[in-house]
Amino acid sequence: MARLLGRLGGASAAHPWRTLLAWLLALVAAVGVAGVAGGDTHDDYSIPGIPYQVGTAYLAEHFPELSGATARVVVHGDRAVPEPLLTELAARLKMMRGVAMVAPPRLSADGDVKDGDVKDGDVKDGDVKDGDVKDGDVKDGDVKDGDTALVAVNYRIPVTDFSGSEGVDALRAAAEPVEQAGFTVAFGGEVPENFSAPSGSAEAVGVIAALLILVAALGSLVAAGLPILVALMGLGVGTSLITLLAAVTDISSTAPTIASMVGLGVGIDYALFLVSRHVEGLRRGLSPREAAAEATATAGSSVLVAGLTVLVSLFGLNLSTLPVYASFAYATFATVGAVMIASITLVPAMLGLAGRRVLPRRERTGDPVRTALRTGPTRTERWARWVGARPLRSALAALVVLLALAAPVLGMRTWPQDAGSQPESNTTRVAYDLVAAEYGPGANGPIVLAMPAPLAAQVAAALPGQVGVKAVTPPLIQGQAAVLTIEPTTGPQDERTTELVKRLRATLPDGVMVTGTVAGFGDISDRLAERLWIVIAFVVALSLLLLTLLFRAPVVALKAAVMNLLSVAAAYGVITVVFQTDAGARLVGLPHGGPISSWVPILMFTVLFGLSMDYEVFLLSRIREDWLATGDARGSVVRGLAATGKVITSAAAIMVAVFIGFALDPDVTVKTTGVGMATAVLIDATVVRMVLVPATMALLGRANWWLPGWLDRLLPKTAHAAAPERELARLY
Numbered sequence: 001m002a003r004l005l006g007r008l009g010g011a012s013a014a015h016p017w018r019t020l021l022a023w024l025l026a027l028v029a030a031v032g033v034a035g036v037a038g039g040d041t042h043d044d045y046s047i048p049g050i051p052y053q054v055g056t057a058y059l060a061e062h063f064p065e066l067s068g069a070t071a072r073v074v075v076h077g078d079r080a081v082p083e084p085l086l087t088e089l090a091a092r093l094k095m096m097r098g099v100a101m102v103a104p105p106r107l108s109a110d111g112d113v114k115d116g117d118v119k120d121g122d123v124k125d126g127d128v129k130d131g132d133v134k135d136g137d138v139k140d141g142d143v144k145d146g147d148t149a150l151v152a153v154n155y156r157i158p159v160t161d162f163s164g165s166e167g168v169d170a171l172r173a174a175a176e177p178v179e180q181a182g183f184t185v186a187f188g189g190e191v192p193e194n195f196s197a198p199s200g201s202a203e204a205v206g207v208i209a210a211l212l213i214l215v216a217a218l219g220s221l222v223a224a225g226l227p228i229l230v231a232l233m234g235l236g237v238g239t240s241l242i243t244l245l246a247a248v249t250d251i252s253s254t255a256p257t258i259a260s261m262v263g264l265g266v267g268i269d270y271a272l273f274l275v276s277r278h279v280e281g282l283r284r285g286l287s288p289r290e291a292a293a294e295a296t297a298t299a300g301s302s303v304l305v306a307g308l309t310v311l312v313s314l315f316g317l318n319l320s321t322l323p324v325y326a327s328f329a330y331a332t333f334a335t336v337g338a339v340m341i342a343s344i345t346l347v348p349a350m351l352g353l354a355g356r357r358v359l360p361r362r363e364r365t366g367d368p369v370r371t372a373l374r375t376g377p378t379r380t381e382r383w384a385r386w387v388g389a390r391p392l393r394s395a396l397a398a399l400v401v402l403l404a405l406a407a408p409v410l411g412m413r414t415w416p417q418d419a420g421s422q423p424e425s426n427t428t429r430v431a432y433d434l435v436a437a438e439y440g441p442g443a444n445g446p447i448v449l450a451m452p453a454p455l456a457a458q459v460a461a462a463l464p465g466q467v468g469v470k471a472v473t474p475p476l477i478q479g480q481a482a483v484l485t486i487e488p489t490t491g492p493q494d495e496r497t498t499e500l501v502k503r504l505r506a507t508l509p510d511g512v513m514v515t516g517t518v519a520g521f522g523d524i525s526d527r528l529a530e531r532l533w534i535v536i537a538f539v540v541a542l543s544l545l546l547l548t549l550l551f552r553a554p555v556v557a558l559k560a561a562v563m564n565l566l567s568v569a570a571a572y573g574v575i576t577v578v579f580q581t582d583a584g585a586r587l588v589g590l591p592h593g594g595p596i597s598s599w600v601p602i603l604m605f606t607v608l609f610g611l612s613m614d615y616e617v618f619l620l621s622r623i624r625e626d627w628l629a630t631g632d633a634r635g636s637v638v639r640g641l642a643a644t645g646k647v648i649t650s651a652a653a654i655m656v657a658v659f660i661g662f663a664l665d666p667d668v669t670v671k672t673t674g675v676g677m678a679t680a681v682l683i684d685a686t687v688v689r690m691v692l693v694p695a696t697m698a699l700l701g702r703a704n705w706w707l708p709g710w711l712d713r714l715l716p717k718t719a720h721a722a723a724p725e726r727e728l729a730r731l732y
Contacts, residue, residue, distance in 0.1 A: 002297040005304065005344060009296025012345050013289045013352025020353070023233055023346050030240035038240070039247030041256065043159065043194050044323040050523040051505065055515025058450045062481035065100040069159035071171055071189035074431040075149040075178055076438075081107070085181055086149055092174035097166075098157040108146035108438035148438040152189075159190045167191040188431035188444075193419055194253060205664065207232070209657030210268050217650035219360035223275055226354065230346050231267030234339030238263050241334040252324045255331035257662070257670050261677070262332050262607055265658040266310065266614065267339030269651040273299040273618055274347045276647045279358055288355045292348040298621070300344045305550055306617045307340035309543060310610030316539040317606050320531045322524070328603060380645035387691060388638040388698045395695035398687050405570035405683065412576045414529065415493050415595035416521045420444065421668040424591050436491060442470050445492030446485050447501060448516035455509055456482035462508075468500040485516070493594055498522045525598045532602050539609050540565070550617070551624055552715050553705050559696060560620070564612040567688050568605055571680030575600070579672055588663065588671060597669045604673060608680045611655070615648050615689045623697070624705075633701040641694045652685030 012019045047053055060067035073093065075081050086105040093102045159167070168191060175185040207228060214224035242256050277299035281291030314336075317329035351358060377385075387394045415421075419428035435443050449459060456475035463472045463486060471487040486504075490496045501519050508514070540561050547557035575596060578584035585593040623640030630636060656678045663674030697704050707715075 002301050005300040006293045006297030008344065009300060009348035010289055010293035012296075012349040013292035016349040016353035019345060019349035023342065027233060027236050027240075030237045034240035034243035037247055038243030039245075039251075041246055041253040042162075042250045043252050043254075044250040044327075045520075045524070047322055047524065047527055050520075050527060051513065052515050052520035052523040055448065055450050055513035055519070058481070058513055059448075059483065059515070062450075062478055063476075063483055065154055065156065066483065068098070068100060068155040068157050069162070069167070069190045070155065071153040071167070071187060071191040072431060072435070073151040073153065073171065073175055074186045074188065074434045075105075075151070075175075075183050076186070076434050077147055077183040080147060081105075081149045081183065082181075085178060085183075086151065089175065089178055090151060092177075093151065093153050093171075096153075096170045096174060098155040098161065100154045100156040102154075103152040106150040106152075106439070108148035108150075146438070148434060150435060150439065153191075155191070159194050162191060162195075165195055168195050184430075186427045186431035186434060188419055188428050188435070192431075193428050205657075205661030207264070207658075209661065210654040213650060213653045213657060214268075214272065217272075217646065218275065218279070218358070220358055222354050223279065223358035226275055226347065226350050226358070227268045227271030230271045230342050230350065231264055231339055233346060234267050234342035235260060235263050235335060237342070238335030238338035241338065242331045245330050245334065249327070249330065250323060251327040251331055254667065254669055255324075255327045257665065257667075258328055258603065258607075258673060259331040259335040261659060261662045261670075261674065262310075262611070263335030263339050265655040265681075266307070266336055266611065267343065268654050268658070269614060270303040270307065270340060270343035271347050272651050272654065273303055273647060274343060275351065275358065278348075278351050282356060282359055283363070288352055292351045295351070296344055296348050298625070299618070300348075302618045302621045303340065303343050305546070306610075306614040307336060307343075309546055309613040309617070310336050310607070312542045312546060313539045313606045313610035313613075315542075316535040317602065319535050319538055320528065320602055322528070324599075325602065329606075332607070378642070378646070380649075381642035383690070384638045384641035384645060384694065387641070387694050388634060391695040391698035394691050395699065398692040398695065399566075401687055402566045402570050402683070402692075406566070406573040408574075408576040409569060409572040411580070412572060412601075413495070413580065413595045414525050414598040414601065416524050416598045418492055418517075418521065420491060420493055421590075421594055421597065423589060423666050423668075426666060440470060440487070440489070441491035441494070442488035442497075445497055445518040446487055446516050447497075447504065447514060447518055448483065448485050449504075449508070449512055449514060450481065450483050451512040453477050453480050453482045455511055456484065459508060459512060460484055468496055468503075488518070492518050492521065521598075528598045528602060532605070535602055536565075536605060539606055543609065543613060547613070547617075549715060551620060552707055552712070553624075554711065555700065555706055556620060556697075556704050559693075559700075559704075560613070560616045563688050563692055564609050564616070564684075566692075567612055567680055567684040568608050570683050570687075571604065571608065571676045572601065574679045575672055575676040578675060588675060590668070590671075597672050599669050600672045600676065604676050604680070608677060608684075611677075611681065612684050612688075615652065615685055616693070619644050619648060619689055619693060627705060633704065634698050637694050637697045641690070645690060648685055648689055652681050652689075655681045655685075 056067065073089065075086070075089070090102045090105065093099065153171075168187065171187050171192065175187075179185050211224055211228055214227060215221060218224050238259065239256065242251060242259060245251055274295050277295035278291045281294050282288065286294065311333055314329045314333050317325040320326075419426070419432035422429040422432075424430070424433070432444055451459060456477060460472060460475050463469055468488050468490065469486055470489045473485045475482045475484045488494075488497045488500055490500075497518055501514055501522050504512075505514050543564075544554075544557050544561050547560055548554050551557065578588060579590070579593060579596055581593045583593075585591070619640060622644045623636050626636035626639050627633060659674045659678035659681065661674070663671050663678060665671050665674065
């Protein structure tokens with residue numbers, strides 16, 4: 001592999017304009033084809049076999065008007081909402097594409113909503129899936145001139161049928177006259193909650209921060225600009241591929257953001273690894289072409305293996321059994337694959353074109369060999385020697401830090417993202433809070449019961465007065481099927497609401513299906529918690545296999561897997577403290593703490609386990625090169641860390657900067673993922689790679705590279721595992 005990559009890097013450096021032109025043509029073609037044949041993102045949260053899905057299928061068969069997408073329009077002002085204004089609003093909403101029905105407005109009575117205030121049959125006009133239990137449920141005599149009105153919209157089509165902002169734009173257009181009349185209008189329900197407009201600010205913050213870090217690390221603006229340019233080129237191709245994928249399969253609306261976050265970070269890191277190794281070659285007196293070839297053979301091999309590890313880890317998302325996770329895997333796979341290929345082809349071409357301009361100015365004016373010889377031990381070299389001299393003390397200190405950071409994970413509670421988790425500026429959060437204040441918290445999280453008609457009277461009579469039940473609608477019977485809705489006394493994220501769902505399923509007669517948003521969210525959380533361990537086992541096993549094949553060292557592979565698990569656990573602990581506590585949540589722009597989004601743990605694990613291997617592979621590759629050249633087990637650890645420590649910390653700083661940029665995103669899932677991944681990379685590149693890995697390797701000595709004879713005969717002898725640096729230099 002190293003020989004092939006060396007020739008590829010040398011050819012790219014020898015013909016830089018051809019390589020650059022080929023990539024520009026590829027980018028233009030990808031963007032053009034995506035613009036013509038690309039599709040729009042859609043979310044698919046269906047999970048065959050879970051109780052919620054069974055109930056939803058039953059509704060689709062017997063109550064199709066209740067089985068499509070939903071939306072809610074909440075009107076609020078400092079005076080009573082005029083009835084003619086609401087009548088006109090309802091008429092405009094009915095004209096929107098795909099609408100099956102619009103419920104009569106439910107008017108507030110200054111928050112005084114009486115139990116059982118639903119009129120017969122009103123549930124059929126309700127938003128039974130997304131938080132509005134009783135639309136049009138104000139009985140005669142109730143106050144009808146409140147300052148808040150709730151209008152529920154039921155569509156005959158699923159939310160995945162809407163392209164981009166189509167559904168939200170239609171709602172805004174219909175509500176515009178109401179806003180012009182001086183009232184506040186907010187939107188909730190599936191249609192607005194499943195749309196988020198990317199701003200691009202997160203990417204911009206990450207790129208600017210990365211450029212500053214690269215300039216400080218490499219000392220040359222030219223060298224600093226190369227990783228940014230290459231990463232953006234690969235990201236452009238990857239984003240176009242995502243758009244094309246969206247034309248043939250469902251790609252989640254959040255998937256492109258997550259893919260950009262990962263792709264931008266790894267793209268800059270991979271290019272940095274190559275540039276730093278290239279600069280080392282120039283300092284030893286190699287020509288730009290020779291240095292580019294050697295960098296591609298050595299660091300390029302590490303990039304290829306690290307990228308493949310990320311891609312392998314992404315396959316674990318498919319084991320979650322959620323289509324939305326599969327779309328995360330497809331999108332991120334496309335982006336990481338594009339930036340990985342750009343790194344091993346475009347970087348050497350740009351390095352060949354830049355020549356010696358990638359060196360700092362002071363080195364370009366003199367003899368690079370003499371300049372290198374004049375320098376004494378760097379801070380990284382001194383640190384490596386310190387850790388190597390005190391391995392046991394260093395390892396124990398790092399382990400204590402990791403376990404302390406991971407401890408809060410024992411109290412983690414997960415819940416799928418809903419409007420109650422969003423920032424207060426988000427329209428879906430405004431709608432959520434208005435509904436909770438005016439109609440009670442349970443109005444945001446109804447529980448829907450679907451059943452055969454003969455059971456309806458028995459179930460309806462048994463529900464009132466139960467703990468956690470605020471109101472129950474009269475059954476709506478259609479043929480041989482019936483449906484009724486429960487409004488809980490607590491909100492969707494409250495654990496007592498989840499307990500109510502479980503109690504209903506345990507006590508209601510056979511044949512009664514408990515469904516609705518809250519029930520569905522609970523089922524999703526249970527499924528994700530159950531599948532997390534399967535995903536972990538799959539990713540760890542494949543990574544162990546890949547590292548064992550690469551380094552022919554099962555001890556090193558096992559140790560790497562354990563340390564990656566520790567860094568991920570520490571990141572889980574940090575996000576638990578940040579997002580589940582009020583003080584932590586306010587630090588990231590949220591009004592209060594709440595459960596961790598159920599989407600985050602599996603997504604974080606698969607991506608982070610692959611990203612952690614980037615630094616592990618880069619560090620271990622250098623240590624193994626020295627070990628094969630010298631046979632000095634402990635000394636190779638010190639020299640390998642000294643050679644790579646600055647690059648690893650710089651790469652990690654870039655990745656952290658990119659992820660922090662995404663932590664500024666208003667979407668809570670993206671924000672949590674950004675904070676968690678920034679934390680994990682910071683911990684991994686400092687406590688783990690700079691302390692725990694070298695300390696444990698120094699303790700183990702030659703045992704790191706132990707390989708039983710039977711396994712030696714089975715494993716292929718790869719060039720990456722077998723050739724020390726001095727032999728690789730002869731390949732070009």
